[in-house]
Structure formats: C-alpha cells, structure tokens
Amino acid sequence: MTSASRILSPSDAERLLALRRMKLIATGLFVLMAVFFVVAFTLQGRFPWLGYVRAAAEGGMVGALADWFAVTALFRHPLGLRIPHTAIIPNRKDEIGASLGEFVETNFLSDEVVAGKLGSIDIAGALGAWVARPENARRVVAEASTAVRGLATMLDDETMRDAIEAVVRTHLVEPEWAPPIGRLGARILDSGGHHEAVDLLVDRLDDWVAANPEAFGALVSARLPSWLPSFVDRLVDDRVYTEVRRFLADVRSDPQHKLRVAIDGYLGELVDRLQNDQPTIAKLEAAKHHAFDDPRVRELAGSAWQAAKTAAVDALADSESELRKRAEAALADAGARLAADRELGAKVNVWITDAAVHLVATYRHDIASVIGDTVTAWDPKETTEKIELQVGKDLQFIRINGTVVGSLAGLAIFTIATALLPR
Template structure:
C-alpha cells in the first residue's frame, strides 16, 4: 500500500468515526427527549406529540443501526441469522462482483461501442510524434531488450540457434531448391554478369603476373632449346591467353560461353533430379556443418552479434537509437497525415482489443473474485466499511429523522381520529 493510499484510508476512518458519533448522538438525544416528554406529558399534554416524534426517531435509528451493523458484523455480538453479511459471504460477493463486471463492462457490445468512438491510433501517433516521447519509448524498449539479452544464457542460445539452423537450413535438401534457383538465374541471364566479372578479374591477374605462366609451358619444353625460345613461347602463350579471354568477354555467343551455359543448365537439372549429384551435395553440406571450426564460427558470430546489439541499445547516442527514434517519429507523422491509414489502424486496434476481451473476459473478471477470495474476512470488512461506511451512517441519520416524522404523523392522525369518533 502506498503512502498516499494509507493517508486516504486514515482520513476515511476519521470521517467514519465522526459520522458514527453523530448518528449515535442523535439516537441519544431522541432517547433523552422521549424520557422527558414521557415523564411530563400528563402535566403538559402537548408533549405527547414530542414523545411520539422521539419514540419514532428511536425506532428508526435503532432499526437502521441494526441494518447497517448487520452488513459488517453481528449486532451486539449476537449471532442473529443473516447478519455479518460481508465477512460470512465474502466469496459469494466477490464472485457476484466479478460476474457483474464481466457481464456489464466487458461485454462485446460495450467494448465495441466504447472503442468505436475512440481515435486510438491518432492519440498514440500524436504522442509519439513528439521526439522526446519517441526517445522515451525507444529508451524503454531498448532497456527491456538489453535486460532480456542479459538474462540469456550464451550456451543455451548457441544451442538454440544451432537447432534452428539445423532444422530450417541444414536438414532440408539443398539440391532441388538450388537447382530451381539456378534455372531461374540462367533463364534471366543473370549469370552473364558473373561470368564477365570472373573474366575481367582473371585478365587483370594475368596482366599483373606475366611470370605465372613461366613454368607452365616452357618448363615442359626440351632442355636443349635455347632460353630465348622459352621466353618467346611464354610470352606468346601469355598474349594468346589474354586475347582468348578478351574474345570470350566481348562475344556473347562465344562457344565457351555456350559450353558454360550448357554445363550450368545440365548441373541445375542434375541438382533437381540426379540422386548422385544431390547426394554429393548433401555429403559436402554435412561435412561443412559438422566441422568444429564452423560451429566455433557460429558461436563467435552469436557472441559478437549480441555484444554489438547490447552496446548499441545501451548507448543513448548510438546510431541505432537515433535511427529508431527518427523512424518512430516519421511513422507517427505519417499516421497523423493519412486519414485512411489511421482509420485502418483504429479498426485493427479495435479488433485486437475486442479479441483480447472476448478471449480473456472471464480471466479478467476472475481477478476480482480471486482477489476478494484471498482477503481475510476481517480485512475485507475493514476495507469495505472504510470505503462506504461514512455514507451508510447517513442511513442511520435519515432513519432517525424519518422515524421522528413518521411517529409524529401517526400520533397526530391517531389523536385526530380519537377526537372525531
């Protein structure tokens, strides 16, 4: 219980005590008036009216005192049936209250009507459009994600990531989907740029390393040939090889390109239909993912990714936080400017809220009954009496006043009737 709540309860108890003293004081005054009027009414007949009013006031005060007291406890400690209603029927009251809330406040009609008149998307977007509010939201979300990341066990997360990768990436066959992808790439001609790039890199490498062919050709010539012949052969082979690469590079219909296209198309078909090719690919995949170095690389990648994410989320001046804030502000501004988008979001929010209420209506209402059921009977009585007891004391006061008027009216009518008959 907060300090403010405790202070309010203390003030309510003081007000309750004052009202109880007032109601009891009126009863005592009525009793004194009755006693005086009863003793002197023979000498002063008009005091009969006073006595009747005081008598009615006492009856009304006592009856309403009994009614109010019976709600919270047994009057005078006597276990009269149907008294101490709240402590003895606490659980039933809690269930009735929960059922009342569920039926009258959480019904589909009430929720739909209430949400239909609200511009939730506009209100949220208007609040988020302020950069300070957007930064606050991003900071809260970042703090929550950082806290979650701190709770994660690295070993378990690595195992979970590995399990997900194996289930969705490693275990399915790669051959058929890769074959279908290769067919689409070949059909679109997208592989030609890759071939051009490969030829360009190979030509650049040959230009930068002319000595790479020194032993490849001349090293296989007879040793008795003069050295200048070796050089001429090497240079000629180097020039012809670069010319050949240039021809392939600039001729889209070159036979080498066609041969490469045919090979790739055949390989794509075999990836989809040839069990031997698919099997070799699966074996290579299994060896790669079972290699301890691959697993170590995955573990280090997870650690690095988590560290980078935590650092970016924890730093208020990080680029990630700035971009997230800007994205939130931009999204909010778009919602405010686009009436159709805002209406769509309101409809979605309303449907989501209605679904949640419909699904968890009983669970929400059961919070009330479960909470009341867990209260101590005396604590329950004290809580309810503190909240409403002061107003109930007005019943006693009103009963005293109404009883006095009723007693006076009855006595007056009886007196008039006796005088007439």
Template structure:
C-alpha cells in the same frame, strides 16, 4: 496483528482518506443518537410540568428508535452488532462466496453480453480514435519510447543459451536435414535459364583482367617456375612476355565476345552441373557429404552464438537511441498508420469490423471465465477483510441511512404523538 490493524497498515492514500471520512460520519450518526437520548431524558423528566415537552419527547423517542434500527441494519451488513451472533447479521462475511458468485453472474449478464459489447464497440469508432491519436507525432514518439523500452526489457530477459540453441536447431532443421543438391540444382537451373550466370562470368573476367594488368611480374614468375631450369634467362623472359600477352588477349577476347566458345563451354558446364545436382545420385551424395562436413563442425554452434550476440547487441543499441534508424522507422510507421486510419474510412471500417467480431467472439467463448475471475477472487478473500474493504468503499454513504433514520424517526414519532393526541381530544 488483527485484520483491521493489518488493513490500516496497508491503506493507500485514497483508502486512508475514505477511512477518515467514514470515521467522521460514524461519529456524526452516533452523536445524533446521543443528542436524541439527552433530549428524550430531559423532556421525559419535565413533560408533567411542561406538557408541550411531550411532543419533544415523542420526537426524540422516535429519533432514537430510527437511529438504533438503522444502526443495527447498517452494522449487520459488515459485522455482528455488539458481537451478538444474531441470525442474518454479518451478512457480507457469512455470504461472501454467494455475493461473489452473484456479482460475477451480474457482470456476465449485463456487461459481457454480446449485444452490450458489440453495441459499445461499434459506437466507439476505435480505428478513427486510434488513428487520430497515433497521427500526432508526440503520441507516436511516446509510444515508440514505450515500445523501445519494452523491447529492450524483453531482450535482456531472454536466455542467451536458449536462443543460441534455438538458432542452431532451426539451422539444423532447415539447412542440414533437407538435401542440398536438388535445391541448389533447381535454383541454378532457373538462374542459368534466365542468363543470370553471364553477369558472374563478366565479373570474374573483369577481375582476372585487372589482376593480370596490375601484376605482370607475378604472372611471369608463375610461368618461369614451370620452365626447365637449364633454359637461358632471356628465353624465360621471352616465354613470360609471350604467355602474358596471349593470356591478356585471351581474356579480352572472352570479355568482348558474348558468343565466345569459353562462355558457351561455361554455360554447358553449368547446365550439366545443375542437372547432375538434381538427378545424379553420385553428385547429390557428394554435396551431402560436403554439407555434413560443414554443418556438423563446432563452427555451427559458434556461428549461432555469434549471430545472436551480434543481433542482440545491435537491437539493444538501436532501441536505446531515440534517433536510431529503428526508432525513427517505428515512429514513422506509427504516424503513417495513424494517418491512414484517420483518413481512410474503408480501412477503418474493416478494422473496426474485425475488432468488433474478434472481441465479441472472445467474450462469447470466454465471458464465463472472465466473470469467474470475480467469483474466484472474492472466494479467496478473507471474510473479515472483505467486509472491511466493502465498508471502506460504501460505508460513508451508508452512515447517511443512520442520520436519515434519526431524522425520519423523529418526524414519525412527532406525527404519531400529535395524531394520537388529536384523536384523543376528539373523543374526550
């Protein structure tokens, strides 16, 4: 299949319309040339009988010359006229790479210049426009839907095994490699110093008191099980009741007295424990051994997998429901940000300044590469296809050159013939 046939098959609806308009203009220009040729033939044949036809012949002759010259000029841009390899024809195809390079340089110099980019961005007022757009609930909802769709697509494209490996490696890097003892000791020391352990002790005592009052039989059986079997049953009962009351009273006393010896003993133990966790090599080694036993088990891999699967399922469900807390939060955040940008001139000015500086720096550093995309793209195009593409875009307008050339040539031929006859009449 030829290049022209390939392009014809791949034309978009817009390009198909351009192709139809180009074909019509070519036929009109060619029709004018044929009309000039017919007029010239008739007037040339009859001018001896009707001298005034000499003016018509001159006009038609000039129109033909202008039409042919401009046909040649227009055709030479895109192909070889009549297939003849005349020098300096088929210009676009033969100089495609130079044209691409020149176009890239033109874009870089005139569109990617720092002054142009900075001036345009500063005149736009990006933050205010963006804020006004985002502050509309309908726009925020639409953008939320797009973000949710993009988020779901990203989640579905992610490799689950790779994410699980990442979670496991991060856990090992930040949980397994550092020593636990000193870190736990420092955290514990701050908690004990601020008295945070008291709330935990109160909770334990409260739960112990509640359990004892709710399960007196279980406590009694636990005490009886430790008494000699030869004691009579009523002795077991007395001991159970006595022990139960003593334990209840003891727990109540500890709960009621902030300075109870048990509480002070717990505080001293915690102080010693936090100190040992930070400075005692034996304690640090024991904690490390416990850590290794916990995290080197297969459960760590299972935990990473379960964590990712749970997070992924929750996010997919939330992003798929426009009324979920996640989507509602995104919408609300977008509207809030838009409102602030629209109303807070100081914030908008800072953001605009940051955007202008960032984009300008980007253009300064990568402007040549951005313009180079044009050059590289044109270089990759097929020469014949490039000519066909450009002709499709501008060829219709260029056909007016042929039409204008026909008209101007006719007027020029008529003027020259009339002036020549006038001058000849003066010297006759």
C-alpha cells in the same frame, strides 16, 4: 478497525476518520430522540402537546434502530447475536466476489463495450503525437534500452549459443538444400540471369591475363626442350598469350560462343541433377552436414552471440551512442508520421481495436476471475473492513435518514390518529 488503521494508506485513514464521524452523528441523533422521548413521556400529562413530541421521538428511535440493524447486519452480527441473514458480507464474500467478477465480465469486458470504447478514441493519433516529441522518444528508448540490457545480462552465453545452433540447424541445416538450389538455378537459367555472371567472369579473367603476361612463360616455355633456342621460347609464349587474349575476346563478343553454350549446358545439367539425381543431392547434403558439424562452426555461433551481445549492451548503455540516437530519431519520426497520416492512423486504430477485442474475448473470463479469486483469498474480517471503509460513511446516512423519516412518520400517524379517532 483499530488494528487495521495502523497500516492504512493516507486516503483510507481519511475515510476511516469520516466513517467514525458519521457513526457518531447517527448515534448522537438516536440519543437525542431518546432524550426527547423521555422528557415528553414524563411531562405529557402536564403538557398535552408533548404527545406530538413523544410520537415523533418514538418514531425516530424506531427508525434509527431499524436502520442501525440493517446497516450493521451487512458487516457483522448486531450486538453479537447470530441472527439469521446477518453478517452478510463476511459470510457470503466468496459469492459476492464471484458475482462481482461476473458483473465486470458481462458489463465491462464484452466485445461491444471494448470495441466501442476503443473505437471512440484516436489511440494512434494520441500515441503518435506523444512519441513524436523528442523527450518522450528519448524516454521510451531509454526504458527499452534498460530492459534489453537487463534481459541480455540474464541470458546465459552457453544457453544462447545452444539456442542459436538449434535454430540454425532446425531452419537452415536440416531442410534439404539441393532441390531449392536447383529450382532457383533453373529459374535463373530460364531468365538468362547467369549471362551477366559469365560476362563478369570472362571480363575479370581477361583483365588478369592482360596484367600478367609473364604467367604464360612459366606455364608453356618452361616445358619446352632445353635445346631449343631462347627466341623460340619467347615466340611460343607470345603466341600462346595472344591466342588466349583472342579467345577471351571472342567469348566476350559472341553470345553464341561454344564456351558459353558449354557453360549453359553444364549449368542446366547441374540444376537438373540437384533436383532429381539422388547421388548428387546426397553429396551436397553430406558436404553441408560436414561443414556445420565442424567444431569451429559452434565456436563461430558462440563468438557471434558474444560479439553481438557486447556491442548491443555497450551501445544501449551509452545515451549518446549512435544506436540510441538513431533509435530516438526513428521513433520520433514514426510517431510524427502516425499522428499526421490519417489513413495510417485509422489502420493502426483498427489493428489495436481488433487485437484488444481478441485478447479480451480470449482472456475475458481469466481477467474477471482475478476479482473473485482475490476476494476469496481475503480474510472475512479484512474483507468486511475494506468494504465498510469504502461505503460505510454513505451507509450512515441511511441511519440518519431513518431517524428523520421515522420521526416524521410517527408524528404524522399520531396527528392523524388524534384527529380522527375519539379519545
């Protein structure tokens, strides 16, 4: 223990001191019994009553030696003699570790124990009340910010760009677009939801025509023969402009207008072709792949990641940033709601309990095996020292009790024998 004491923690150093003190007491009591025995054995001829002292001392010595042997045999070979069934802990430490792990697994990690313990605790209420305090919410956000910033600095930009591109391709590009778009369009047409879009388009077109009448001059009169008088050009332009405005007004006011019917027919045919016409589906898929195969899309993914990472890291690094303040406020508010809402708290408690029971049930053996694996990896001498340091002080009381009980037993036997047996 001397070599280990140089690296002991303060608490273990205190235990070592107490262990040595108890060993001295137990050994000193044995020596005292030996002194009494020698004195009584030498003088009992002159003083017969010393026979009782000798018997008590003799029994105390036997009890002390027997219990010293028993305690010592747990940790080492008594007097260095390799007597069978001694040095039990160093010789059987692997079995002890495995048994301890099995004991913990059976008695501490069972579903009933975990569920019962967690069920008796209002975890959600305690957690909510703690997080609801602004200083605690600030602390949680600060620690989370540090962790996220550390993770962000560890991530390689090129790797993240590839990851983003892979995710986009797997979940966005690879699946067919045409049939889902067609089904969505069919539902919109069935519900009449596209009518609002048509109304909006006609309204915007009418507004543009009203604000740009000169556009019809270049469009119509510029194509008339040059020999026509200029007033004819103006009449044609005004007539075309008026007719376009009237046409748009008719479309706006008449839900059954031919243009609306034509649009409905075209859209209905389009959504059907998107779902069932292979050439149409192939064209859309080809256009989609062409767009996403463009190198600029890859550059966009990299730029998006870099911009998001920079913005997030900068915001998380600043304790006064809007992001962190909002996160703190949201966390504190969520904690207050969790602490105040009993129904919500009960649901969260059930969720936590179920999750813990599931984890324990899944990894119970792995958790318990840590004990056995750890003890197996220990050096036998180190294991002996660790265990003796923890329980050795109490075991010394066995030696003391053995001395006392042996003395009383020796005295009782001698007294009874003297009273009952003739001499």
